[in-house]
Amino acid sequence: xxxxxxxxxFRAMGGPCRLRFDCEDxxxxxxxxxxxxxxxxxxxxxxxxxxPDSVTxxxxxxxxxxxxxxxxxxxxxxxxxxxxxxxSNGLFDLxxxxxxxxxxxxSGQLPAQSSLDELLTCVGWHRVEWDRDSIRLPLxxxxxxxxxxxxxxASDSAAAVLVRNGIERGLVDLAGDMATVGAGxxxxxxxxxxSHPRQPGAAIAHISLSEGGLASSGDYARCLLIDGxxxxxILNPATGxxxxxxxxxxxxxxxxxVAGGSATIGMLQPEAEALSxxxxxxxxxxxxxxxxxxxGVLAAPP
Amino acid sequence: MPTRPGEKHPALxxxxxxxxxxxAYQAARADAPPEFMEMGVRYSKYEEDRTQASKTxxxxxxxxxxxxxxxxxxxxxxxxxxxxxxxxxxxxxxxSPWFVGExxxxxxxxxxxxxxxxxTRTEVSVTTRYYYDRGNAGLNYVRSDEDxxxxxxxxxxxxxxxxxxxxxxxxxxxxxxxNIDPTQGSVPTNTRKADKDIxxxxxxxxxxxxxxxxxxxxxxxxxxxxxxxxxYKFRDKRPGERKEWAxxxxxxxxxxxPNGALQADYxxxxxxxxxxxxxxxxxxxxxxxxxxxxxxxxxxxxxxEADFFSNIADLDKRYFADDYxxxxxxxxxxxxxxxHEIGNWVITAVGERYETDESWGVYSGDESPALVDYWxxxxxxxxxxx
Numbered sequence: 001x002x003x004x005x006x007x008x009x010f011r012a013m014g015g016p017c018r019l020r021f022d023c024e025d026x027x028x029x030x031x032x033x034x035x036x037x038x039x040x041x042x043x044x045x046x047x048x049x050x051x052p053d054s055v056t057x058x059x060x061x062x063x064x065x066x067x068x069x070x071x072x073x074x075x076x077x078x079x080x081x082x083x084x085x086x087x088s089n090g091l092f093d094l095x096x097x098x099x100x101x102x103x104x105x106x107s108g109q110l111p112a113q114s115s116l117d118e119l120l121t122c123v124g125w126h127r128v129e130w131d132r133d134s135i136r137l138p139l140x141x142x143x144x145x146x147x148x149x150x151x152x153x154a155s156d157s158a159a160a161v162l163v164r165n166g167i168e169r170g171l172v173d174l175a176g177d178m179a180t181v182g183a184g185x186x187x188x189x190x191x192x193x194x195s196h197p198r199q200p201g202a203a204i205a206h207i208s209l210s211e212g213g214l215a216s217s218g219d220y221a222r223c224l225l226i227d228g229x230x231x232x233x234i235l236n237p238a239t240g241x242x243x244x245x246x247x248x249x250x251x252x253x254x255x256x257x258v259a260g261g262s263a264t265i266g267m268l269q270p271e272a273e274a275l276s277x278x279x280x281x282x283x284x285x286x287x288x289x290x291x292x293x294x295x296g297v298l299a300a301p302p
Numbered sequence: 303m304p305t306r307p308g309e310k311h312p313a314l315x316x317x318x319x320x321x322x323x324x325x326a327y328q329a330a331r332a333d334a335p336p337e338f339m340e341m342g343v344r345y346s347k348y349e350e351d352r353t354q355a356s357k358t359x360x361x362x363x364x365x366x367x368x369x370x371x372x373x374x375x376x377x378x379x380x381x382x383x384x385x386x387x388x389x390x391x392x393x394x395x396x397x398s399p400w401f402v403g404e405x406x407x408x409x410x411x412x413x414x415x416x417x418x419x420x421x422t423r424t425e426v427s428v429t430t431r432y433y434y435d436r437g438n439a440g441l442n443y444v445r446s447d448e449d450x451x452x453x454x455x456x457x458x459x460x461x462x463x464x465x466x467x468x469x470x471x472x473x474x475x476x477x478x479x480x481n482i483d484p485t486q487g488s489v490p491t492n493t494r495k496a497d498k499d500i501x502x503x504x505x506x507x508x509x510x511x512x513x514x515x516x517x518x519x520x521x522x523x524x525x526x527x528x529x530x531x532x533x534y535k536f537r538d539k540r541p542g543e544r545k546e547w548a549x550x551x552x553x554x555x556x557x558x559x560p561n562g563a564l565q566a567d568y569x570x571x572x573x574x575x576x577x578x579x580x581x582x583x584x585x586x587x588x589x590x591x592x593x594x595x596x597x598x599x600x601x602x603x604x605x606x607e608a609d610f611f612s613n614i615a616d617l618d619k620r621y622f623a624d625d626y627x628x629x630x631x632x633x634x635x636x637x638x639x640x641x642h643e644i645g646n647w648v649i650t651a652v653g654e655r656y657e658t659d660e661s662w663g664v665y666s667g668d669e670s671p672a673l674v675d676y677w678x679x680x681x682x683x684x685x686x687x688x
Contacts, residue, residue, distance in 0.1 A: 072325060073324060073325050076320075076323045076324035076325065077324065079320045079323055080317075080320045080321055080323075080324065082320070083316050083317055083319075083320040084317070086316070087313045087316055087317065132591065132593065133591040133593075153324065153326060156326050156327065157325075157326035160326050160327075163466075163467060164466060164467060164468070165466060166465050166466035168465070253314075253318075254318070255318070255321050255322075255327065257321045257324070258314070258317045258318050258321050261317050261321070262313075262314070262317065265313075277313075280311055281311050281313060281314050282311045282314055283314060
């Protein structure tokens with residue numbers, strides 16, 4: 001019996017998601033869809049900072065008091081975040097999310113330096129006390145946010161569900177963070193588009209994804225335009241001000257999580273440093289600078 | 303500096319290594335070669351209890367002690383290969399049962415060989431392993447040397463995972479060429495030079511039955527050919543070949559609540575010498591946080607005697623032996639294994655007590671006066687170069 005193509009769209013982790021795969025057996029296909037959605041929901045419930053029962057919220061609630069016991073998966077994510085922090089010289093910081101409180105991108109106004117200064121006292125990954133068993137945020141008001149890596153991890157974890165079910169060609173796409181599965185993807189790659197940073201809904205590049213994962217990080221929507229100057233939502237955790245870097249970075253890697261971490265580090269650095277860091281990394285990459293010039297070896301323009 | 307092809311940039315290596323620790327990648331890593339070099343040392347002490355005075359004829363009641371030191375090295379080679387080197391030095395001393403005689407009251411008593419045995423053994427094992435998409439295959443060579451014994455063995459094994467990654471099939475074959483050249487001590491030996499060959503084959507399958515459980519089955523056949531008699535036993539003459547079969551099964555279940563795993567294993571053994579045995583192993587692996595594991599374990603063993611075993615060997619028979627290892631008995635052993643990780647270091651310690659009694663077995667037979675009880679301890683230290 002020939003394999004059928006399944007294409008399932010759903011919403012999770014605050015964005016549009018799409019699961020595509022080939023499967024000969026309808027029952028298996030149904031199981032795959034349910035298990036993938038369940039796995040993504042599990043991670044969303046566990047790490048969303050908007051849900052009061054999530055691990056993230058519980059850790060943040062205990063800030064300034066005792067340690068919070070964590071499991072292996074959470075410790076793994078913290079370890080990955082620690083590596084991102086080290087490799088980005090502190091620019092990727094799991095505790096930087098509180099700076100968003102000062103930035104209201106809808107207001108048309110820049111934040112007062114005093115409010116940034118106050119929030120900056122609660123930022124600093126080096127202050128977090130953690131090991132594989134527990135985490136402690138030493139100051140009241142400190143918060144961590146796994147938003148920078150959970151979606152990528154969820155793509156990989158969903159791809160692992162496809163592998164466990166014997167799927168030989170599949171693509172998980174969580175709002176642009178993608179993971180492929182199986183030898184079938186190598187034989188028949190997935191055509192995917194990379195979002196245009198300034199034209200919502202349009203693609204700035206098209207590529208064929210045959211193995212591993214692809215993740216994109218970009219200064220897409222949220223920004224302030226004041227006196228002709230653009231203030232993006234990628235903030236430097238040392239100053240609280242937006243990084244004047246690339247506007248979009250995509251990286252391909254064997255794991256979507258590694259692709260996402262690399263793309264994020266690419267976005268956090270000043271333009272010139274980011275381009276040379278990405279070029280040296282050894283992974284296929286694609287970047288768009290502030291003048292909308294394309295760089296990298298991932299894709300040709302459409 | 304752009305990195306050369308095939309060489310990973312340190313940043314990429316760091317990101318990949320830390321990502322792969324996450325649970326979503328654990329299954330995919332199952333057949334990946336080791337990422338880092340590992341090196342370890344281990345010291346073990348094996349100490350047999352003295353034989354009860356009421357069961358020996360004068361002489362020494364002291365038995366065997368073994369001190370062992372081990373060195374282990376495992377290193378990744380290129381992308382898909384690993385090499386492991388294991389070296390073991392053993393220092394054996396003490397006495398072993400020489401033969402069993404009948405005392406005046408008719409009860410069998412053991413005559414020990416006297417504290418005459420002093421031997422050292424050196425074993426070197428080299429394994430290369432190749433990792434492919436759905437499994438791995440290994441080739442192993444072992445050379446063992448003692449004053450009076452040497453052995454050369456080769457083994458080949460392979461595994462294959464099913465497309466869904468839920469089932470693993472494995473197979474192994476091995477061949478060993480052993481040479482015996484008895485030299486030691488004051489005990490007369492019953493051969494001057496002899497050799498034996500051991501061939502074996504194993505087939506196994508394991509399957510992930512749920513998110514937290516694995517079952518496995520195994521089937522093994524071993525053929526021994528050559529001089530199988532114990533050269534240091536006075537009354538011992540055994541057939542020149544032995545065919546052995548074993549079936550085994552095991553179950554592993556991880557329990558999220560207590561963060562521990564139950565391991566249960568059973569093995570049935572049967573051979574053409576009339577020896578049959580049951581082995582049941584139970585262990586509970588308790589994780590204490592991520593860095594410590596405490597594993598209490600319990601083993602039950604019961605063996606039926608060989609057709610030609612008798613406490614007072616009948617030298618008129620074609621084959622005879624009074625070796626307690628061919629008698630019927632039951633054995634219970636229990637112990638504790640502790641494993642603790644500190645940074646790149648791993649410390650392991652094991653303590654085990656083993657006791658035997660004829661009445662603990664499910665097979666009936668005469669109790670050998672030479673049954674052995676022992677203590678075993680080991681302490682190991684490993685380092686991972688990451």
